[in-house]
Amino acid sequence: MQNKYPVDKYSDHSASLARLQELNSRFAMTNGRPPRAYVQTFGCQMSEEEGEKILGVLLDSGMVETDSQNMADVIIYNTCCVRENAEQKVYGHLGVLKGLKRQNPNLIIGIMGCMTQQPVVVEEIKRSYRHVDIISGTGNINRLPDMLCEVIDKGNRVVELSGTECTSEGTPKAPRNNTKARVTIMYGCNNFCSYCIVPYVRGRERSRSVEDIMEEVKNLAASGVKEITLLGQNVNSYGSERGLPGGQAFAELLHMVCRVPGLKRVRFMTSHPKDLSDHIIEAVATEPLMCNQIHLPLQSGSTEILRQMNRKYTADQYMELLTRIRNRIPDVTISTDLITGFPGETEEQHRESMEFIEKCGFDMAYIFIYSRRTGTPAAKREDLVPEDVVHRRFEQLQQIITDSSYRSSKAQEGTVLQVMHEGPSQSNPNMMTGRTEGNKIVLYKYDKCVPGDILNVKIDTAKTWYLEGTVITED
Ligand code: SF4
Structure with missing residues (x-):
């Protein structure tokens, strides 16, 4: 291609x-x-x-x-x-x-x-x-x-300032981590969500060629990298500017990356709910190297606010997609992004959004307060939500996510999870740390492994944002 x-x-x-x-x-x-x-x-x-x-x-x-x-x-x-x-x-x-x-x-x-x-x-x-x-x-x-x-x-x-109309190749990298690497597969975005400045500063979607991506991935794997995260503002539409059918080009790329010798895990981010097709869900479900984890930004649980955000899906459509993903990948971890205090967001819309977010049962979420960005359509709006109201709504959302994240962690107690070892924990030097497929941090005591090793860890205790466990075996 x-x-x-x-x-x-x-x-x-x-x-x-x-x-x-x-x-x-x-x-x-x-x-x-x-x-x-x-x-x-x-x-x-x-x-x-x-x-x-x-x-x-x-x-x-x-x-x-x-x-x-x-x-x-x-x-x-x-x-x-x-x-x-x-x-x-x-x-x-x-x-x-x-x-x-x-x-x-x-x-x-x-x-x-x-x-x-x-x-x-x-x-x-x-x-x-x-x-x-x-x-x-x-x-x-x-x-x-x-x-x-x-x-x-x-x-x-x-x-x-030029450069948003092309792609770059061959740039040397100084990675911060020897076992995990990020690979950008596309630049820019075509979606023009009404609050977002990205399409204006990063230009229209441009996909790198399969050959260039695969060469980079193979070189990283040969240098000892075990986990690859494929990156883009909307990775699901990879290849779409060349007229390739929705999601298929990205799913094919996932299958190819998963076959690179030496790799143990593959992830991707970020997805747009309107573009996450069955091809992609199927690739995550069937490829053993694919982490059972999808980051699926919701932004708001109110269909009217989603319309004003120009997100191109309704709350019902999002829920239908979530159900489809969970039916096909039962142990999937779903994280999301949420924005509170979008201009004009009423108390009723906020309440509707909270109820919807509770129903989604997210494992994790990043919550942001709406930030006015000059040049975007939403920046022209004058019906801003007062600051004290936004902060109260932010805390309410945070409580919902804290509770659902704890419930999701608690459900892991007693189970055995595969954890990719990272090294000593920064917060507790007596413990080692690694990550589950769902990207949750796990703490354990074990020193017979090196970063990038996969360990089977029995989860003893669930905390809201991390887990504690006992190493049973190396994979
Ligand atoms: S929020 Fe994401 S999908 Fe929407 S315009 Fe920004 S980068 Fe694109």
Whole structure:
């Protein structure tokens, strides 16, 4: 299957990369050490994966990573704009960087990611944060060597916003985890939910070719990765811009990825309920490597609010889909996203939504307070829900989810679950930790395994957000 969109290959930037490598080795000779790079990501799993690519390019150019921005020679913030507070956080951090730039005028500061795809933000950074050297959007990671050379060689400030019309290939990655990896299979979104800025900053849906995805997956598996999560804003519509029938192309891709030697688990996110077809449900049900877990954003349990959100399904249609999934995959774990305080949401609609969410019996949910994003249709609305009401509704939803998550954990007590071992628990160093297929954290005492091993763990105690158990055997 060929790419329909232009592909920006990392190898096409080899001349700039070679020049940057030369500049970095000169730096190392003068300073007795290579330049240090600091990359901080704000945002979703796709942003996290892009952060790994940004760092991968910097390391490929001869830099070394530092976990302290005070020690860095190059600082890149990889930003998110889905919620206003993520943007405010970045502006706060940028203010701090002004002092660092004063101490070290050679420090290079770059802002990349979703936030800088918005013209209004770009103008604000250009005007008020003159210490920022590189302002670049989501699709330009392969161009990072070109941009850095421009700053170092010519002293220019670089503003590079194009890139939402192509896909990128061949970018080196510096993964945060050696056993689990994320692989982006498509970029952008065509859905235009009325509250969401993603289609405006990440462009229309563009699927990577099967060949490019499979090459990346096989290389990751060969390097020791055991679990792959396929990523996209709406993975179910993978390939649809090439006229491939709904869900079939993605289901075929799942079958292919599950056959890659060395892998033990495959997941995907995020799904759109209108596009999650029977082909995909069947792939999850029949492929042994597929985790029995689906993240299915509901957003609201009120059909009228769903209509105003332009979600293209009703609460009844969502429930019908949920029932279909649970009938075919009885031990499936379902998580969701919810938004509370959408403009105009009445008390009656909120109550209706709560009742529906209770009926869904989610294993897990991410609850968000509506965030007004300039440029989206919902941002024009003036019938905002008062802040105190939104916070009360948020807490009510949180209670429902806490209860249903606890019920789902409690149902696991006494059962034996397969857990992929991760290592010592960060919150309790006396315990080891791993994850179930449903992505629940399990704590146990066992030291005869390495990350990526699958353990059979008998669940002794259920807590709301995690489980405790005893290792019975290794798989
Ligand atoms: S499906 Fe809707 S919420 Fe998700 S990225 Fe696309 S427009 Fe945004």
